[in-house]
Amino acid sequence: MAQIELRNVGLRYGEQTVLSGLTLNVEEGEFLTLLGPSGCGKSTTLNLIAGLLEPTSGEVLIDGRPMAGVAPRDRRVAMVFQDYALYPHMTVYENLSFPLRAIKLSESAIRDKIAGVAQALAITALLERLPKALSGGQRQRVALGRALVRDPGVFLMDEPLSNLDARLRVAMRAELKRLHQQLCTTMVYVTHDQAEAMTLSDRIAVLRDGVLQQVGTPREIYQRPVNQFVAGFIGSLGMNFLTCHLEQDPTGTFLRQDTFALRVPASVAQRLVQQGGDFVVGLRPEHVVIGEGVDVDLRANVEVVEYLGSETLIHLRVGDTVLVGKAPAETLIVPGQHVGACIAHASACIFDAANGGLLATDTDGT
Amino acid sequence: MRAARIPFTPYLLILPAIVLVFVVALYPMAYALHLSVHTSELMTTGAFVGLANYRALLSDPGTLWSFAASVIFVAGSVGLAILFGLSLALLLNEKVRFRTAFRASILVPWIVSQVVAAMVWRWLLNADYGPVASGLLNLGLPRLDPLSEPRLAMWVLILANVWRSVAFPMVLLLAALQGIPENLYRAARVDGIPWSMTFRHITLPMLRPTLLVCVVILSLSDFNIVALPLVLTGGGPLDATDLASLRLYREAFSDYQIGTASALAILLFLVNAVLTAAYLRSMRART
Numbered sequence: 001m002a003q004i005e006l007r008n009v010g011l012r013y014g015e016q017t018v019l020s021g022l023t024l025n026v027e028e029g030e031f032l033t034l035l036g037p038s039g040c041g042k043s044t045t046l047n048l049i050a051g052l053l054e055p056t057s058g059e060v061l062i063d064g065r066p067m068a069g070v071a072p073r074d075r076r077v078a079m080v081f082q083d084y085a086l087y088p089h090m091t092v093y094e095n096l097s098f099p100l101r102a103i104k105l106s107e108s109a110i111r112d113k114i115a116g117v118a119q120a121l122a123i124t125a126l127l128e129r130l131p132k133a134l135s136g137g138q139r140q141r142v143a144l145g146r147a148l149v150r151d152p153g154v155f156l157m158d159e160p161l162s163n164l165d166a167r168l169r170v171a172m173r174a175e176l177k178r179l180h181q182q183l184c185t186t187m188v189y190v191t192h193d194q195a196e197a198m199t200l201s202d203r204i205a206v207l208r209d210g211v212l213q214q215v216g217t218p219r220e221i222y223q224r225p226v227n228q229f230v231a232g233f234i235g236s237l238g239m240n241f242l243t244c245h246l247e248q249d250p251t252g253t254f255l256r257q258d259t260f261a262l263r264v265p266a267s268v269a270q271r272l273v274q275q276g277g278d279f280v281v282g283l284r285p286e287h288v289v290i291g292e293g294v295d296v297d298l299r300a301n302v303e304v305v306e307y308l309g310s311e312t313l314i315h316l317r318v319g320d321t322v323l324v325g326k327a328p329a330e331t332l333i334v335p336g337q338h339v340g341a342c343i344a345h346a347s348a349c350i351f352d353a354a355n356g357g358l359l360a361t362d363t364d365g366t
Numbered sequence: 367m368r369a370a371r372i373p374f375t376p377y378l379l380i381l382p383a384i385v386l387v388f389v390v391a392l393y394p395m396a397y398a399l400h401l402s403v404h405t406s407e408l409m410t411t412g413a414f415v416g417l418a419n420y421r422a423l424l425s426d427p428g429t430l431w432s433f434a435a436s437v438i439f440v441a442g443s444v445g446l447a448i449l450f451g452l453s454l455a456l457l458l459n460e461k462v463r464f465r466t467a468f469r470a471s472i473l474v475p476w477i478v479s480q481v482v483a484a485m486v487w488r489w490l491l492n493a494d495y496g497p498v499a500s501g502l503l504n505l506g507l508p509r510l511d512p513l514s515e516p517r518l519a520m521w522v523l524i525l526a527n528v529w530r531s532v533a534f535p536m537v538l539l540l541a542a543l544q545g546i547p548e549n550l551y552r553a554a555r556v557d558g559i560p561w562s563m564t565f566r567h568i569t570l571p572m573l574r575p576t577l578l579v580c581v582v583i584l585s586l587s588d589f590n591i592v593a594l595p596l597v598l599t600g601g602g603p604l605d606a607t608d609l610a611s612l613r614l615y616r617e618a619f620s621d622y623q624i625g626t627a628s629a630l631a632i633l634l635f636l637v638n639a640v641l642t643a644a645y646l647r648s649m650r651a652r653t
Contacts, residue, residue, distance in 0.1 A: 073555070085549035102558050
């Protein structure tokens with residue numbers, strides 16, 4: 001196990017800034033995921049930790065030791081690549097043994113190590129095969145095996161599941177989680193798939209355009225995203241955003257757009273009044289529950305209905321915005337219907353319309 | 367049901383190509399085989415002599431030496447061309463400055479005709495006015511006349527040929543190197559594989575099919591080479607560079623021994639056929 005520290009790390013290629021001012025700690029045994037869209041700098045960060053790239057500013061430390069000028073092989077890291085990077089002319093056994101031969105381990109020790117890893121990953125029967133004779137899932141296991149045989153202090157994984165089909169990806173996700181629980185080794189995982197990040201990670205670091213946006217547990221990131229970008233990126237459907245203006249009347253303070261209105265607690269209202277301007281209310285689809293009743297918060301026309309089996313997604317037209325909500329699977333709603341929706345006020349996020357930063361979650365008053 | 371029609375159009379379309387191959391390849395080959403088992407007087411075909419031309423050739427020490435000289439020339443040329451071609455490809459695969467200019471300068475000898483290349487080398491190595499000899503004399507070293515020295519002439523011929531042909535393996539191997547996935551090298555770096563092991567166990571095996579293609583194509587071309595040795599050494603001195611291809615040219619177009627020349631051509635054809643079979647096998651292994 002190893003601890004990783006990135007101190008104000010930056011990387012530039014000429015005039016182009018790939019990564020800037022990244023400060024991040026990965027604790028011993030932690031599973032940290034670098035999450036973000038393509039080109040946000042997450043794989044670059046992984047390569048900087050691995051030593052495949054050197055930062056142009058700041059420093060990388062592993063177990064408190066500065067890594068400037070330290071070769072990848074001396075960092076006690078192992079890496080699993082998106083395309084697995086298995087040597088195509090070598091059998092699975094040769095692929096697994098190759099790093100061990102480089103450190104001149106005896107043939108019997110190599111055999112024992114490979115037997116152990118192969119058994120743990122259920123690839124014993126595949127040892128004599130060439131990579132081209134393996135399925136995607138099997139290749140992925142072999143790539144993991146090649147990382148495991150070296151007993152590294154840190155596992156670095158660069159989108160290792162992205163080449164698998166959806167069903168296999170879910171299965172391998174659980175297997176990775178099990179592996180981490182078993183090994184308790186520090187893992188840094190790169191993905192653009194928020195579901196992978198949410199299910200696997202102890203903590204998630206969200207990056208955008210080479211800048212760290214937020215680091216936190218999956219729950220923190222989901223419930224208290226620091227800005228609209230994080231809020232929109234996390235969650236399988238992203239977050240609904242409604243640009244609202246502040247209105248005050250004798251009954252209270254509201255954020256309003258068309259038929260939508262969100263009552264703002266007094267503590268939050270005071271700050272919003274001081275700040276002025278427009279605000280964006282963020283609501284997760286599960287916090288917009290379609291249905292009729294006394295506590296309906298808004299009424300709107302249905303534009304699209306998506307039946308998912310376990311539930312139904314309803315797209316509502318609210319002013320110039322489409323709001324996605326959820327309804328029980330058995331609810332029969334058709335496009336064009338006028339329906340009511342209940343808003344989970346306590347779960348709403350309020351963002352600054354000017355810069356997208358989080359101003360408050362509805363109930364916390366922060 | 368309509369009766370199935372024989373589609374003539376495809377055959378019609380490939381007919382010109384078939385005619386061309388027959389006229390320029392199949393007919394000359396069959397005619398050479400025919401000539402090789404007949405006597406010849408100037409350009410006329412004489413009596414059928416069976417394998418007499420072959421027997422005469424194979425019992426002539428000069429012919430056997432020609433084949434031996436060809437083997438030495440081909441082995442030396444191909445070996446060095448691959449070695450230098452691979453080295454240059456490895457160099458040009460790195461981010462070196464002036465890479466494009468460097469690459470272009472290596473390609474120039476390849477597009478120069480064999481005759482021009484031979485003339486340039488003759489001038490360079492001329493013992494009386496060549497810059498190499500002058501340079502050596504200026505350095506106080508003895509006069510060098512490699513083209514008159516039987517032990518050196520073959521080396522000169524090989525070097526000139528390597529200079530001319532090195533661009534071919536370089537271009538193919540550079541393309542092959544650029545086709546090796548970068549992640550294999552990154553994985554090797556992270557796994558702590560030293561450079562020598564990476565080269566031996568990753569680069570070379572990944573280049574193997576291309577190396578085989580280079581070896582076979584260069585061998586074919588070098589076995590059949592005429593213009594370069596004809597102009598550079600003329601087979602001399604003392605038959606030191608009398609390659610089989612050169613002998614074939616001389617038998618046919620200097621001595622007008624068409625029957626013997628045809629038999630020699632058939633023997634060379636067999637050598638080429640074996641090499642082509644190896645080439646096709648290497649291509650199959652690749653796919």
